[in-house]
Each structure stands twice: as structure tokens, then as C-alpha cells.
Amino acid sequence: xxxxxxxxxxxxxxxxxxxxxxxxxxxxxxxxxxxxxxxxxxxxxxxxxxxxxxxxxxxxxxxxxxxxxxxxxxxxxxxxxxxxxxxxxxxxxxxxxxxxxxxxxxxxxxxxxxxxxxxxxxxxxxxxxxxxxxxxxxxxxxxxxxxxxxxxxxxxxxxxxxxxxxxxxxxxxxxxxxxxxxxxxxxxxxxxxxxxxxxxxxxxxxxxxxxxxxxxxxxxxxxxxxxxxxxxxxxxxxxxxxxxxxxxxxxxxxxxxxxxxxxxxxxxxxxxxxxxxxxxxxxxxxxxxxxxxxxxxxxxxxxxxxxxxxxxxxxxxxxxxxxxxxxxxxxxxxxxxxxxxxxxxxxxxxxxxxxxxxxxxxx
Amino acid sequence: xxxxxxxxxxxxxxxxxxxxxxxxxxxxxxxxxxxxxxxxxxxxxxxxxxxxxxxxxxxxxxxxxxxxxxxxxxxxxxxxxxxxxxxxxxxxxxxxxxxxxxxxxxxxxxxxxxxxxxxxxxxxxxxxxxxxxxxxxxxxxxxxxxxxxxxxxxxxxxxxxxxxxxxxxxxxxxxxxxxxxxxxxxxxxxxxxxxxxxxxxxxxxxxxxxxxxxxxxxxxxxxxxxxxxxxxxxxxxxxxxxxxxxxxxxxxxxxxxxxxxxxxxxxxxxxxxxxxxxxxxxxxxxxxxxxxxxxxxxxxxxxxxxxxxxxxxxxxxxxxxxxxxxxxxxxxxxxxxxxxxxxxxxxxxxxxxxxxxxxxxxx
Numbered sequence: 112x113x114x115x116x117x118x119x120x121x122x123x124x125x126x127x128x129x130x131x132x133x134x135x136x137x138x139x140x141x142x143x144x145x146x147x148x149x150x151x152x153x154x155x156x157x158x159x160x161x162x163x164x165x166x167x168x169x170x171x172x173x174x175x176x177x178x179x180x181x182x183x184x185x186x187x188x189x190x191x192x193x194x195x196x197x198x199x200x201x202x203x204x205x206x207x208x209x210x211x212x213x214x215x216x217x218x219x220x221x222x223x224x225x226x227x228x229x230x231x232x233x234x235x236x237x238x239x240x241x242x243x244x245x246x247x248x249x250x251x252x253x254x255x256x257x258x259x260x261x262x263x264x265x266x267x268x269x270x271x272x273x274x275x276x277x278x279x280x281x282x283x284x285x286x287x288x289x290x291x292x293x294x295x296x297x298x299x300x301x302x303x304x305x306x307x308x309x310x311x312x313x314x315x316x317x318x319x320x321x322x323x324x325x326x327x328x329x330x331x332x333x334x335x336x337x338x339x340x341x342x343x344x345x346x347x348x349x350x351x352x353x354x355x356x357x358x359x360x361x362x363x364x365x366x367x368x369x370x371x372x373x374x375x376x377x378x379x380x381x382x383x384x385x386x387x388x389x390x391x392x393x394x395x396x397x398x399x400x401x402x403x404x405x406x407x408x409x410x411x412x413x414x415x416x417x418x419x420x421x422x423x424x425x426x427x428x429x430x431x432x433x434x435x436x437x438x439x440x441x442x443x444x445x446x447x448x449x450x451x452x453x454x455x456x457x458x459x460x461x462x463x464x465x466x467x468x469x470x471x472x473x474x
Numbered sequence: 475x476x477x478x479x480x481x482x483x484x485x486x487x488x489x490x491x492x493x494x495x496x497x498x499x500x501x502x503x504x505x506x507x508x509x510x511x512x513x514x515x516x517x518x519x520x521x522x523x524x525x526x527x528x529x530x531x532x533x534x535x536x537x538x539x540x541x542x543x544x545x546x547x548x549x550x551x552x553x554x555x556x557x558x559x560x561x562x563x564x565x566x567x568x569x570x571x572x573x574x575x576x577x578x579x580x581x582x583x584x585x586x587x588x589x590x591x592x593x594x595x596x597x598x599x600x601x602x603x604x605x606x607x608x609x610x611x612x613x614x615x616x617x618x619x620x621x622x623x624x625x626x627x628x629x630x631x632x633x634x635x636x637x638x639x640x641x642x643x644x645x646x647x648x649x650x651x652x653x654x655x656x657x658x659x660x661x662x663x664x665x666x667x668x669x670x671x672x673x674x675x676x677x678x679x680x681x682x683x684x685x686x687x688x689x690x691x692x693x694x695x696x697x698x699x700x701x702x703x704x705x706x707x708x709x710x711x712x713x714x715x716x717x718x719x720x721x722x723x724x725x726x727x728x729x730x731x732x733x734x735x736x737x738x739x740x741x742x743x744x745x746x747x748x749x750x751x752x753x754x755x756x757x758x759x760x761x762x763x764x765x766x767x768x769x770x771x772x773x774x775x776x777x778x779x780x781x782x783x784x785x786x787x788x789x790x791x792x793x794x795x796x797x798x799x800x801x802x803x804x805x806x807x808x809x810x811x812x813x814x815x816x817x818x819x820x821x822x823x824x825x826x827x828x829x830x831x832x833x834x835x836x837x
Contacts, residue, residue: 187550313716349553436510
């Protein structure tokens, strides 16, 4: 029934690179000279510390990380960071700014509002067409602790075409669904974070990258494992970190480096996204992408059928072709194809071909 | 050099059952009809919800869980719970009680003191011999929100021989290193929690079991994914949970059930611990266990050499015999053999035999 190979377009947890899964599988029950596998090894052991250092150093290389930034590997997901950011960055400030670019930025803002007086820094355009907030210089109150953005909106399919100018106010970015999809100018950010289950590895791990001068502001009641400063002082080992997830993350970073680094990821991701958006734009209105050109996400291609009654049929036929997890987020409906680093170009091509065929059969 | 099989006595992350590692390995790169493996499947997918329900239901069976308790699968470790407990249980109360039974209970108390006026409910005996706090009725202030205990101290090797009577004050227990090692009367507890990396599965996951009437007290600022009530309402899916760790936890629960359940675990664990303590007590003072009989942990057998200068030699020779990760926690030094459920009885026997031989050669 299903042609081989099949492709999973889930928004996260999402497909991981075949080479990473193969190696993680082969190592899972391979106990070392210390009688422990990567899943069973104490986090205080030198071998795990080497695993952690490898992941940290390889990630720093991929990002060309400036020396005044620290990498933290923390338990949990981006939603945890929605609280950890104000807990760690507000200090004595009253205000924090948030840009509303879609669903996840609003979730971040709602959490932030429990700690700070939230200022709306900018808002996306829309509803038709949707677009990222206008860039340029954003007016922020004096003494604003940080300005939070979501450069890629996983649910809405909106991506910022650039970065705003927030002056002296540190830019904090939830990069969950665009992390490592292309080169990033880290020095533009005070903090950037990404949960693992899109482009890093297993769910339950989040990477936080923070400029060192921002480590000095933790609130008195921030829980010990959530204190960025304490975690930086203890190399992410204030308590047992998600050891195996960090091990797999290191394998993913190796895979990206072997494939040519972030520039190569960006080039392949561009080709994949262009192929799908071309299938949408060339369908004579059969498929509709609600986001304006130039603001469309390369990670999460959001679209719908002009005739919504065909959506379930589309999903059923796609699945029969081995093209799975294409339903849009329940908040917005429609369809969504997530094209993270691990999605082969053949996957995007197979989906584009299927879309053209479905449009011919039902258009 | 090293005889086969080898045994890893780490306190956690620790050895997992061979059968669980085998199955997790075989499934790791086995993509299902939806083109996703267990590591890649969206947490909103029916297949993952079935995995989650399986783990929850199987755990409830193992524990004979009363119907007014809820099981949560949360990201992070026990140290996270040290803050989550006061955040979720204090309500309008000012006081929380903590018993000091050793290192981890004091860490819990230190975190609790940032949220509550902490009352010392009881204290361990010692330093020689060490013993759990005396039981009986503990005097607690009126309106005390909860009383926190650590039934098994991983570092100190102390185990409570029973439970205290805290009257109407809910008993909260960090069961990390004794969870599932034997039957437990859940109805005696308001909350019990355990991080996964001893007896449940991969690090980065914590199980919280809470009596339903205690779900109504979250502090206004508890981060969304840390709110017990919200997580209970959303079946642990307020955000992406550590999906694969939950999958593996389900495999571990199956393994325990297949092996005869918690009574069978308790019987095997008792035999393993008795074997090691007999090796210590029968060594004519060559090995010393600092904890009083009746208070000795079955999970974490703590001992040292009467002549501490032999410790490094002991560790080196043990490692050459494939008996690894036996060094005591840096806070207390000496030696420690952790005997969680996944440690085969042959492991305890091999260590006891090695200890006898080492004592003969160097005594």
C-alpha cells in the first residue's frame, strides 16, 4: 500500500536523521568498559562529561558562538522557558516586551505576564495575508528587561525575514522550530532557546544560549535547576540532566557538521520549502498558503485546501502514499508540512508530487 | 581481563533491565505505519496517547493505586520537585515540615525554605551508627501544609523502617531511590514522587503521584508545565512531555509486572541486599557499614574500608572484575553499591564474592 520510503511531516516530536537513529540504536544496549550504556551512565562520570562537552563544543562550532555566550542543556521544553526567561532576566525591572507573531509568542507572553508588566512590542499583520511584525526600530519603555520574539511560528507558519532593532534591550528568542536550520548571528541575541524535538533530538531537553552578562539577574525564588546562572556554573549539571537526550543531541550536531554545517542545512531547507510553496502557488488556487511571500516559514509550510471538505480525503490519500502527520495545528486547522533538517529533499519532492496529483484528481 | 557479565552499581543514572534495553533498541529505528518511531512521534498522536495511557495504567496496577490518586509524568528530576512541591501545595499556609534523614532531605529542605517557613519535623540519629528519624507521632504546627520525608537516602544509605504519623498533615515523599522496589501503601501519602533514572527509565523524567484533593492549591505564579493541577487536567501533556522516556518507562513497568510485580521485586531486592550486608558484617571489621541494622537501605548499600588507604585499590580491582561505579558520593566518600530492580542477583553475588576475596588478600 505505502510506497517506500515514507515521510513523517510532524511539527515535533519530529523525524530524526536516519544516521543518528542508526547510531543511537546500535549504542543503546552496547555497554562500555564501565558496564554502562549511554542510557545507564552516571552523569558524574568522566565519560558522560565528555559526551556533554562534545555536544557543547560541537554546537558552539556550528553556531560560531561568540566567546561571551554560554550553552545550557536543560530539562523540559520551550514552555518551561516561558517562565524561566522572566525568572532569570527580569531582575529589578518591571517591564518586559513581547512581540505577537502568532500562537507560540502569545503563549510566551501569557506566561511572562505572570511575572512582568508586559509591553506589546509589535504585532503580526493579518489575517490575510499573515506576515511577521514590521521590523525597524521598536519603541520600548526605558528599563525594559528584555524583548521576546518567536522568529519562526510553528503553528502559524510565519517566519521573521530579519531581526528588529531593540537598542540596548536584550533580544530573547524562542528559536525552537528554526534552530540550526541555517546560520544565525548569535551576537544579535541576549538569549536564544530551543526545545529539542524539532532539530536537536529527543523531547524533554531544551538548549539555552545566553550572553554571560545576563547571568546576574536570577529572581530569589527561581528553582535551583531553573537558575541559568547556577546551571552555567555547574555546566548544566545542577542535578541529573537528561543524559541520553544530550548524547543524541551530540550525534545530531555531528550529523549536521558532517553534512556541511548550517549553510548546507539552509540551502537544502530552502530547496525543500521552495518546492512545496511552488506546488501551492502553482495550483491555481486549489491550495492556499495564508502567509505573505517573504514571511513564509521554511520549517513549517502551512497551507489549506480552498475546498476544506477535501481536507480529510487529502490526509487519508497522503497517508496511503506514506506522507504522514500533515494535519495542521488544532488552533488553526488546515494542513502543515514540517521540513526540519532531517527531512530529506526526497520527502519534500514526494509531497509536492502527491499534491499535484491530488489537485489533478480532485481539482 | 574483565569476567563476563559485568555489573554497574551506579546510584543513577543506573543499570536498566536487559530485556528493556533490548526492546527499546529494537524499536528505536523501527518506524511504524505513520513513518515515525517512538522517538519521532508527535505527542498529540493517538499512538503516543496510547503509550502514555499504557504507562499510567500499568503503573497504577503495580502500585494498586487508590482511585483518588493521579499519576503525572513530568520533565526534569527530583530537584525540580523540591520547588514544585511548595509551589503546588503550600496554598495559604505558612509552614511546611521537613524531616532530616540525610543529604537529599536537606537539599529538599533548603529549596522548601525559599517558599515556606520550614519546621524540622525530625532528625536522623548518628553519626555512629546512622539511623532514620524516630517514628511515632510527629508534632507539627497547626496548619502545616505538608510534611516532607525521604524514605530512602541515596547518598547516606539510610532507609526508614516505616512511616511516621503526621496526623492530618499530608505526607510528601521523595521516593526516587526506592520507588517500585517493593509494595507501597500509597494511601499513606499525599504526594510521592520519583525521578526516573533509578527504577523507572531514562533521566529527565519524574513521576509524581498525588491525592486529588491536593490539586487545588497551586501558587499563582507556578509555571504552567509545573502546575500539578494543570498537568493532571491535561494528562501530563500541558506541553510536549519527554515522550521516549515515558515509552521506556512503560517497558520497565511491563518488565516488573512480568517478573511478578512489586512483591517479587521486594523479595529479590532483599536477597541482594542481605548478601552484601552479610559480606560486610562477616568481614571482621575489614568492611564497615555506618548505618544501624534495621535502617540500612536495600537500594544503596553504603560501606567503607576500615583502612581507607585501600579504597582506591578496591575500586581498581573491582573494576578489573567488571564491578563498576562503586565509589561513594563525594559528600560522604567511601563505597556504595546500588542494587535497584535491574541489578541481577548474580551482580550482588559477584560483588559479595569479590569483597570476600579482597578482604582475604588485603586483610
